[in-house]
Amino acid sequence: MSDVKKYIEAHKDRFINELIELLKIPSVSADSAFNQDVLNTADAVKESLEKAGCDFVEICETPGYPIVYAEKIIAKNLPTILVYGHYDVQPADPLHLWDSPAFEPIIKKTDIHPEGAIFARGACDDKGQMYMHVKAMEYMTATGNLPCNVKFMIEGEEEVGSESLGWFVKQNQEKLANDVILISDTGMIANDIPSITTGLRGLSYVEVEVTGPNRDLHSGLYGGAVANPINILTQMIASLHDENNHITIPGFYDKVEELSRTERDEMGKAPFSQEAYNKALDIEEEHGEKGYTTNERNSIRPTLDVNGIWGGYTGEGAKTVIASKAYAKISMRLVPNQDWHEITDLFVKHFESIAPKSVTVKVTPHHGGQGYVTPIDNIAYQAASKAYEATFGKTPIPQRSGGSIPIVSLFEDELKSKTILMGFGLDSDAIHSPNEHFGIFNYLKGIETIPYFYKYFTELSK
Numbered sequence: 001m002s003d004v005k006k007y008i009e010a011h012k013d014r015f016i017n018e019l020i021e022l023l024k025i026p027s028v029s030a031d032s033a034f035n036q037d038v039l040n041t042a043d044a045v046k047e048s049l050e051k052a053g054c055d056f057v058e059i060c061e062t063p064g065y066p067i068v069y070a071e072k073i074i075a076k077n078l079p080t081i082l083v084y085g086h087y088d089v090q091p092a093d094p095l096h097l098w099d100s101p102a103f104e105p106i107i108k109k110t111d112i113h114p115e116g117a118i119f120a121r122g123a124c125d126d127k128g129q130m131y132m133h134v135k136a137m138e139y140m141t142a143t144g145n146l147p148c149n150v151k152f153m154i155e156g157e158e159e160v161g162s163e164s165l166g167w168f169v170k171q172n173q174e175k176l177a178n179d180v181i182l183i184s185d186t187g188m189i190a191n192d193i194p195s196i197t198t199g200l201r202g203l204s205y206v207e208v209e210v211t212g213p214n215r216d217l218h219s220g221l222y223g224g225a226v227a228n229p230i231n232i233l234t235q236m237i238a239s240l241h242d243e244n245n246h247i248t249i250p251g252f253y254d255k256v257e258e259l260s261r262t263e264r265d266e267m268g269k270a271p272f273s274q275e276a277y278n279k280a281l282d283i284e285e286e287h288g289e290k291g292y293t294t295n296e297r298n299s300i301r302p303t304l305d306v307n308g309i310w311g312g313y314t315g316e317g318a319k320t321v322i323a324s325k326a327y328a329k330i331s332m333r334l335v336p337n338q339d340w341h342e343i344t345d346l347f348v349k350h351f352e353s354i355a356p357k358s359v360t361v362k363v364t365p366h367h368g369g370q371g372y373v374t375p376i377d378n379i380a381y382q383a384a385s386k387a388y389e390a391t392f393g394k395t396p397i398p399q400r401s402g403g404s405i406p407i408v409s410l411f412e413d414e415l416k417s418k419t420i421l422m423g424f425g426l427d428s429d430a431i432h433s434p435n436e437h438f439g440i441f442n443y444l445k446g447i448e449t450i451p452y453f454y455k456y457f458t459e460l461s462k
Ligand code: BES
Pocket: 125, 126, 158, 159, 160, 161, 185, 186, 187, 200, 203, 367, 401, 402, 403, 404, 405, 406
């Protein structure tokens, strides 16, 4: 057995219990009711990094939630790895859909996780994955196996747009100087099919408000004679896709990078079963842009989705009313070369232009970010690939993800370094959903694989 495996074997119960304690703190960044819990989580992360052997740990105040920064610098001439993660989590609601309370972690076995999985909000996204790095650090410092310098930057606003982190990075370029950024906040194909995430989509998030008459009206007295903002909004939204599920906003696809047939064929080699996919979601048939496969639709193609829609009467029973206003939250996932500011502008212009005169519309942009593609012809990717080979016994498959971590492209712009995305979650782990969980196998495998990345990256840097 390797040293790291032995260490994990000896300490795994404690590793699991420590993560469970961290998961009990409801660090929901989106909801100010949890303000103190988010701050307490930052303190807990700080303490864990101290115990893991970092020489210097601090809580960095920002206009929003603090950033936990830590480092251990062993020699100037050695490479420096910057680990990024987030300690905030998504809101847990709808609470009634959880089989056990979101902030009372429990371990349960599932078909996919026969060794058990920890069920709690943040188990996979991202406390569990972030904490793998803390425990890998503990192993390396406790056993004299840390081969290079390391810096940690753990933020508390990822799930709400990382605004303070952008501010922090711009101000601290020197402090954050590094040779590679390492993040575990994505997934892999399956526990026996390791993969490395080589792309993230960008994002533009907007909210729209459609106003009809100046007050709610009796739907009998006025119905048929004035625009119903809910009818109009749903028509406008429906028109944003054509019959081939292409997005109809003029200019939307102008900068989309079209992959070559060879690149798409290469992507198509990743193991995937449409049947299993549909079955896992209880859907008769998949849906998406004509001419693309499921894996292309959710990674190399941009999308537009309504995330929420409301207005009018939604209480018990019936109320005959034409509402004055209707609302929707809309997100667009973007691919490399699409600029999120440009896409937001195109959306605003188009949405205003398709509104009939009978209503007024207001579009409010929320946050957004650029997409990212990791090069695979560099030593960082090679080191990651060798690390998975060492612990999974298989070469990992490079795979683009559909999710977004907008701050990654800012890291590249401001810190001039590349990011390696070593994610150990599974798509079925229900991140952002009720019953989020993280496999014990995945958690421990992550802790085991990370030190190999340090080792190979340091060796290949020579
Ligand atoms: N960790 C996720 C992103 C992710 C998950 C990427 C799985 C790839 C695979 C991250 O916490 C997240 O949820 N990001 C948000 C964007 C953010 C601006 C709120 C997202 O993708 O919706």
